[in-house]
Amino acid sequence: MSHTVDIPTELKSSLRKFRFARRSQGNAALVVKIDKNKLIMEEEEQYDEISIEELADELPANSPRYVVLSYELKHNDGRTSFPLVLVNWVPRTCEIKMMTLHASALIEFQNTADVNKVIEVRDGADGLTKEAIDAKLLS
Secondary structure, eight states: OOOSSBOOHHHHHHHHHHHHOOOSSSOEEEEEEEETTTTEEEEEEEEESOOHHHHHHHSOSSSOEEEEEEOOEEOTTSOEEOOEEEEEEOOTTSOHHHHHHHHHHHHHHHHHHTOOEEEEEOSGGGGOOHHHHHHHHHO
């Protein structure tokens, strides 16, 4: 399988640790960017106990990111779970070249992160809200 962007071993290891971390409250996020000069993915930041609104504010307004999110989901029956979700952060103001590069690597990153649910966010911070994530996950 050909690929346009490499996922280094260190990032795969970080994804694995993030995936299997035990969480009992709050949201956690691992943010990944693409270095367009080297054509590799890089871990940009990890956040623990971050609100969705704070996370949206931390993400760049003009550059795409992959965000693996461990999300505290309150179910209608009172249960709480922590599903892993891939937020595909692609603001409309990104340069076309970066959007294309980001899109070309999405499926490979999703498979590497082993995340089934993908939430596309194109409206910047306005599109990444607790209500929007709840709507996608509880539907």
